[in-house]
Amino acid sequence: MTDVRQHAVDIHEQFSNHLDIGVDDVEARLDTLVNEYRVPADEARRSVVSHYLDEAGLEREDIRGESASMQIESIDTADQWIDVTAEVVQLWEPRSESISQVGLLGDETGTMKFVSFATSELPEIEEGTTYRFENVVTDEYQERFSIKLNRTTGIEEVDEDLDVDAPESGRGENAQVELAAIDTDEQWIDVTAKVTELWEPRSESISQVGLLGDQSGATKFVSFATSELPELDEGAVYRLENVVTDEYQGDFSVKLNRTTSIERVEEDIEVGDNTVEAEGVLIDIQNGSGLIKRCPNDDCTRVLQNGRCSEHGEVEGEFDLRIKGVLDDGNEVQETIFDREATAELGGIGLEEAKEMAMDALDTTVVADEINETVLGRYYRVSGPTLGRYLLVNEMAEISGPTTDPEELLIKARSI
Structure with a gap:
């Protein structure tokens, strides 16, 4: 039994008491999304389930099975x-x-x-x-x-004391990480950094908020009042063990918590700039590019998947533009993210024009397709800060390519 067929059987069982549908009907919807529109199977399943929930007038909780x-x-x-x-x-x-x-x-x-x-x-x-x-x-x-x-x-x-498999202060099991290398949220790490700025907290629940910096760059930190940690001094250097990474609007930060160990270090750190430059032929526009929708809730700009935010559930999203591209200089590749302004400069399509294109075609993918036709195979130089494996483009310019034929690079990329 194929994965699509198995998903169809599972969905049919969920709705068999609510809707007059057959397994073949469900499989046809899934097959269209997975094989025609190249939607990942799990996302296609969520989309089909949401369709049948609306049709049956049900909430997601109404179709749960045995847990x-x-x-x-x-x-x-x-x-x-x-x-x-x-x-x-x-x-x-x-x-x-x-x-x-x-x-x-x-x-x-x-x-x-x-x-x-x-x-x-x-x-x-x-x-x-x-x-x-x-x-x-x-x-x-x-x-x-x-x-x-x-x-x-x-x-x-439950009156039970679990031996939780989580980092504890002083255990020393966390990785010592430079700030510019943080690319995952909810990760327990240790950092040695200088408090470069302290800001006024906007909430009584926050004890301190500001910027930490090391040789690789700077990132925001938050210390909550409930953690009851000693206050940090601006300009001082600390070794912070057991902090937790967080992500918001594509920017990563660290949270100090009740298990965080704070040790003042008698040394100075020259805070670095993690801006890098890369150039190459644009060989690929990745999934999740073009006209997208983001969560409209305050302090959340997560990209929606089938109308759902992973944090806030089903919401009315707000349109945005972005490009996730791959540059290849013939020796190595660099993944890049172009925000709304950089995408408009790269592809020559602004947000309002992109929305009109999608409305006319009844399909948001036409925007990425149009940009793809315009920029793929051209040579660019870009610069900006790094975020994990991505370079966040702040500045860009189209340049003359090297002696290597861009078409050869495209063929090489497609063969990988």
Whole structure:
């Protein structure tokens, strides 16, 4: 049985008591998305499920099946109903009024982010306490899984002390990371950095907020009041063990927490600039380029997948433009991200024009296709800060290519 057929069978079982549909009907919808429009299977499944939910007038909670008891390490599928027993390792400040609580759950196998929405009207859980959670649903964003509590979730405090497999202050198991190398959220790391700026906190829940810097660059940090950590001094250098990375609008930051160890270091650090320059022929426009939709909630600009934000669920998105491209100089490749302004400069299409094109064609992919036809195979020099494997383009220019034929590079890229 193919993956598409298996997804169709599963979806049919979910809706067999609500809609008069056959497995073949479901498979046809999935097949169109997966094989014709090249939508990943998991995203196609979510899209088809959302279609049938609307048709049946149901909420996602209304079609859940029997939930299996799982450990956090075993979670590897989105939209799965499970039961977990876990400790609340950490609570974070919600970024939206729609979120009641957000933080980390942990058990003997690992930790995972959780979200509880205000509309679910669930009792608040406490940091450091262990609970049995029944009927939670798994979610996935950028290949990282999380747990969502919902209105059907059962919460029971458990008198049990779990040996949580999570970093603890002083264990020394975290990687020592330079700030410019941070490219993943919810990662436990150690850093040695200088406090270059302190800002005025906008919330009583925040003790300190500002910028940390090291030889590779600078990044924002936040220390929450509930963590009860000693205050940092501007201009001082510290070794910070057990901080957690976070991501917002494509920019990464670090969060200090109750397990963070702070040690003042009697040395100075010359804070560096992580701006780099790259040039090459543009050989590929990656998926997720062109006209996209982002979450409209405050402090969240995540790209929507099938109308859903991984943090806030189904929302009315706001249109934006971006290009995720690959430059090849004949020796190595550099992945790049062009924001709205850089995309307009690169492809000659602004946001309003892109929206009109998509409306006329009833298809948002026409924007990326048009830009692809315009720029693919041309040679560019770009510069900007690095974010993990990506270069975020601040400046760009089209230049004359080398003696290597761009068509040869394109053929080479397609053969990889």
